């Protein structure tokens with residue numbers, strides 16, 4: 001992984017990189033104990049090779065805004081060495097991908113990450129083995145120099161001129177994505193109201209639909225549009241794309257290139273997300289997925305840190321639903337992490353998130369489908385629970401590690417990240433005061 005002179009200007013040539021020898025050395029140290037644990041697990045799994053291959057193929061997109069320390073409304077505590085520009089964000093994801101070989105794409109947010117030279121950015125990403133996943137538009141903030149304000153919404157706005165501005169921005173994001181080789185646009189709208197009476201719900205919906213339709217018309221044929229919903233925040237009385245029903249309504253009215261996007265943190269407490277996923281898949285309208293975890297609301301905590309069983313149950317429905325439609329696990333849905341918080345090193349947090357996603361996926365692949373169908377058909381509630389929990393309680397980490405090893409990644413990415421003092425080197429390169437653009 002050498003970044004050559006021809007690719008990068010001198011100033012943005014990263015010092016920190018992880019090479020094959022470092023990974024090989026690390027793996028060699030852990031090989032004996034890993035080999036024992038993997039062999040033991042493999043003995044009980046007749047389809048172990050297929051599962052390892054599926055884990056090997058699975059890729060999760062990393063959002064460009066997850067590389068800096070996230071803030072809250074109250075404060076932001078930078079850990080230092082944060083990427084200062086898009087090039088450095090790509091370099092960070094390159095480090096992550098070198099460690100786990102499961103983070104092979106980047107999801108950009110416009111206008112936080114507008115590339116100056118598309119070809120150069122594409123070349124740089126390719127250098128790290130990265131491609132561009134979904135593009136994200138932003139009509140939830142006002143940008144400097146923007147003529148009209150989104151204070152009272154964007155696509156729902158009572159003023160047609162504001163709506164047009166939001167349409168134009170989204171079409172512009174599509175054009176930028178085309179330059180980068182992206183194939184999808186994620187639209188998340190903060191639109192809604194915070195007080196009863198503020199909004200005519202029907203008009204807000206119709207305005208939004210009309211705007212989304214104009215953006216949809218601008219989508220290339222091989223693109224998808226993801227309509228992301230969220231129950232509340234920043235608006236606290238109503239949200240104009242507030243739940244999966246509303247998103248599905250928009251997506252159905254828009255057409256076959258429009259899909260619902262599920263973000264794990266965007267539901268009311270205790271929502272049965274696995275059931276939502278199952279029904280959206282049944283309708284062929286689940287397009288993408290944003291991973292994070294939460295205790296209360298849109299907490300954006302590390303995936304799998306709070307509710308790992310729920311994550312497994314969601315993956316169980318994803319695998320069952322995708323298989324029933326003959327879908328490709330790796331290509332037919334957009335998988336992305338959407339989290340950003342203020343305590344952990346952002347790269348360590350992402351290592352943990354990707355690991356948690358792969359663990360839940362592996363557990364879902366272990367579920368004995370035939371036994372589950374049999375239990376369901378005979379109303380054997382006890383056995384159904386046993387089948388699911390047997391898979392969930394299996395320690396599948398050796399499978400995930402084996403998949404990584406075969407892909408040329410590290411057996412223990414977090415340990416290697418720390419052994420190599422990656423953050424220390426990034427701080428040396430970028431300084432302690434470097435602050436990532438974005439949230």
Ligand SMILES: [Mn+2]
Pocket residue numbers: 188228263290338
């Ligand atoms: Mn999201």
